[in-house]
Amino acid sequence: MFKLRVLILLSLLLVNTTFSSEDYVEKPLLDEIAQKYKVFAKKRFFLLQETLNSVKDKSDLEKLEAVNKFFNDVRYSSDMKIYNMRDYWATPWEFLGKDMGDCEDYVISKYFALKYLGIDYKKLFFTYVRSTKFKEPHMVLTYFETPRSEPLILDNNNHKIFSASQRKDLTPIYNFNGDVLNQIGKDTKKSHKKWDQLKLNMKRKKI
Numbered sequence: 274m275f276k277l278r279v280l281i282l283l284s285l286l287l288v289n290t291t292f293s294s295e296d297y298v299e300k301p302l303l304d305e306i307a308q309k310y311k312v313f314a315k316k317r318f319f320l321l322q323e324t325l326n327s328v329k330d331k332s333d334l335e336k337l338e339a340v341n342k343f344f345n346d347v348r349y350s351s352d353m354k355i356y357n358m359r360d361y362w363a364t365p366w367e368f369l370g371k372d373m374g375d376c377e378d379y380v381i382s383k384y385f386a387l388k389y390l391g392i393d394y395k396k397l398f399f400t401y402v403r404s405t406k407f408k409e410p411h412m413v414l415t416y417f418e419t420p421r422s423e424p425l426i427l428d429n430n431n432h433k434i435f436s437a438s439q440r441k442d443l444t445p446i447y448n449f450n451g452d453v454l455n456q457i458g459k460d461t462k463k464s465h466k467k468w469d470q471l472k473l474n475m476k477r478k479k480i
Contacts, residue, residue, distance in 0.1 A: 296322050297389050302366065306480050310370040317369050321386070329390055334425075334434075336390045337416055341427045341434055344382050348373040349429065362471045366480045379429040380414045381471065384451075392416075398424070399468075400448035405441075406430075415448060 298306070298318050307315035321343060328339045350373040352361040365382040368374040374382075380399055388394050400415040407430075415424040415437070424437045437445070451468040 297325055297386065298322070298366065302478055302480070305478075306366055306370050309480055314370045314372070317372060321369065325386060325390060333392055333396075333416070333418070336387060336392060337425065337427060337434055340383050340386045340390070342432060344369075344379050344386070345429050345432050347379070347382075349375065351375055360467070362467050362474075364471065364474050364479050366478070370480055376412045376429055377467075380412050380427075383414045383427055394450065394452045398448040398450050400424075400426075401446040402443040403446060404430075404443060410446070411443070413443070 296303075298321075303315060303318055306318060324339055324343045328336045331339075347368065352358050352375055355361075355371060355373060355375075356363075360377075362381060363371075363374050363378040365385050368378040368382050377399075384394075384397055384399070387397060396417050398415045398417070400413050402411050402413055403409070404411045411428075411430075413429075414427040416427065417424050425434050426437055426440050426443065427434055428440075428443075437443075449465060449468075451465065451472070
């Protein structure tokens with residue numbers, strides 16, 4: 274028990290001395306997360322920052338691999354079990370704070386982490402597919418190096434990134450980019466119901 278307490282104190286000290294104003298999660302919000310989800314949640318965000326820092330000057334592919342691997346270590350759980358809701362899109366802070374989520378939550382967290390790393394949001398898409406393996410609808414994040422490129426698939430069910438043609442188990446349904454939808458719906462302020470609610474929750478910094 275004594276060793277565990279020492280480890281926690283050392284981790285907190287490291288967190289407090291490492292994060293800066295330019296970190297992915299600003300310190301005031303990080304403190305709120307630690308208060309709500311306790312010390313191990315704070316440590317998860319610290320590890321996320323370490324991961325992002327380690328690839329910030331790397332290629333797009335290296336950023337994709339690091340972010341995909343990091344978030345795929347989060348436990349899968351249904352929205353009904355976590356939020357008592359049939360379909361809920363969690364903010365990255367809820368997802369990593371609770372350390373669990375469903376397929377949309379992985380996509381959202383990967384999307385915003387990759388934007389933070391400087392990847393052009395026009396290359397990233399929320400893609401609805403149907404999994405022939407699990408025989409159910411599913412969401413993955415897709416990356417298009419150019420508008421005509423074959424997309425790469427970032428999937429919480431697979432730690433390795435494959436091109437779309439290699440994922441014979443996924444049947445595409447449609448994809449969208451929330452930030453592109455923002456431009457389309459800038460007059461009405463409405464674009465996609467779930468995306469609009471997520472934007473509002475992000476603005477409120479919901480944890």
